[in-house]
Amino acid sequence: MNGEKTTSLGHIVYGCMGLGGDWSSAPYGLAEIDEAEAAVEAALEAGIAIFDQAEAYRFGKSEAVFGEVLSRSGGLRERIQINTHCGLSTDSREVPHYNLDGAAIIESVGRSLTRLKTDYIDTLLLNRADPLLEPGQIASAFEFLRSSGKVRYLGVSNMSGTRMASLQRHLDTPIVVNQMEMSLGKRDWIETGVLVNHRDRNRYSFPEGTIEYCLGNSVRLQAWAPLARGVYSGRASALSTPEEAATAKLVLSLAHGKNTTPEAIVLAWLMKHPAGIEPVIGTRDPKRILASRDAELQATLMTRHEWYALWRAARGADVPVPGPGPEPAWPTPQARALAGSGVLGPVDQHVGNGHV
Ligand SMILES: NC(=O)c1ccc[n+]([C@@H]2O[C@H](COP(=O)([O-])OP(=O)(O)OC[C@H]3O[C@@H](n4cnc5c(N)ncnc54)[C@H](OP(=O)(O)O)[C@@H]3O)[C@@H](O)[C@H]2O)c1
Structure with a gap:
């Protein structure tokens, strides 16, 4: 799947940010490995074949427990694809910063390979556009990693279409994926396009043209935090806004009517978009992982009316119409x-x- 254009329905990706224990340097134990294994098994049962990792997730512990799971399950590595992100300094003695220097990229991949107990990464994602990045250095580092068999494809994360185009001019390899936060809760990726020439336009900051750049250049769009952290699919929260509560109610009623789960409805809403969005789900709960598996089917069944009704409920207002x-x-x-x-x-x- 990596490197190929997605023009139709995307596939769900499993996001591993929740695995590995807490966000500290405290060591992980058997419980964290078992939890990761249960999540991976549920993901496989749900038909998921791509796993999203990052050196930064749980300060490296997410990659490490994933590596333990891989060594427990012979043959698993060959059946899945692993994406990992680089570019965020994880040295707690330094001020937090991005680092896409060529040497930093190569060293980060080396650490990820060791933790993941694998010989290769399927897709290496550049975490964010480090303001000090030099495209030539990225090109050389990636070429070194690709030619030595350590990384197959290059992707980016949280990067605008304009920045991607600028970077791509320096690369011999195509950027194959861009990961952005997109969900029923984080809707600026559709609002910016619709609200052109509208007074509410400046409430939204998604870089315009990014989706079009990805579509036009065969870059797969992955949505991080696609479940909006459960706000619309059953997370009990006294802090929910009226719009969130109303949307959660609609999601539940659609799920009942279609004999599916709220998670499938929330993800189907993203997947129905013609950009072929791949949701990167981050729940550790095997039940919730399995509850997501009907999303691809539900995306094909969701009507335009239902899609708009969900969008309207989440935004709490009609889309602009003459009045x-x-x-x-x-x-x-x-x-x-x-x-x-x-x-x-x-x-x-x-x-x-x-x-x-
Ligand atoms: N590129 C980037 O910059 C970037 C940034 C952040 C994340 N990511 C990727 O995106 C993935 C997903 O992001 P995410 O985990 O933040 O968002 P998510 O998939 O929208 O939500 C998952 C989180 O919401 C909770 N949740 C979901 N449904 C729930 C429910 N019904 N009740 C209670 N809790 C519920 C989960 O808890 P449980 O585990 O208890 O279910 C988990 O903490 C990550 O794993 C990572 O791979 C990428």
Whole structure:
């Protein structure tokens, strides 16, 4: 699957950020390995074949417990693909920073391979666009890793289409994946496109053109945090907003009506998008992992009406359609009075006839 264009439905990826114990340098034990094994087994049962890792997840412990699982299960490595991210310094003695220097990339891959107990990474993702990155260095480092068989493909994460295009010009290898946060909860990836020329546009910051760049250049789009951390699929929270509560209710009712799970509905909403989005689910709970497996089917069954109803519930407002709009700020009643007195010229010409 890596390196090939995804024009149709994407596949679910298992995100390993939750594996390995807590976010500390405290060592992991048997319990963390068992937990990781249970999660991996559930993912395999759900038909998942791609596992998302990062040197930074749980300070390296996620990769380490995954390596333990691989050594427990003979033959597993050949049946799956492993993606891992590099580019985030994990040295606690230093100020947190990104590092995409060529040498740093190569060293990070070396550490990941050791922890994962494998000879190769399927796709290496550059974590974020380090402001100090030099594309030539990335190109040389990747070429070294590719030609020595340590890494097969190159991907990026949290990178705009513009930055990807700039980086790609220096590479002999295609960027095959971009991982961005996208979900029913993090909707700026669709809002920015729809709200062009609209007053609410500046509430959203997703880099415009990124989805189009990925589609146009056969870059697979992976959505991190696609379950919106359970907000719409059963996580009890007194802090839920009214929109989140209403959306969770709609998700549940759709799930009941379609004899499926809330997780499948939440993921299907992403997967129905024509970009062929691959959700990277991060739950450690085997039940929730298995509850996700119907998402691909549900994406094919979800109607346009249902898709829009979910989007509308999550955004808490209709998408822009022509209408009377709010009371215009201009002319003010005082300005109208002045216009009537002849002090100002006609003011009505400044007023739009509605808004979208
Ligand atoms: N590229 C990047 O910058 C980046 C950043 C962050 C993450 N990622 C990747 O994306 C993956 C997914 O991200 P994520 O784990 O943050 O988000 P997620 O998949 O949206 O949510 C998973 C989290 O939500 C909890 N959760 C889900 N459903 C729940 C429910 N019904 N009730 C209670 N808790 C529930 C899970 O807890 P349980 O484990 O208890 O189910 C888990 O902590 C990560 O594993 C990682 O691989 C990438």
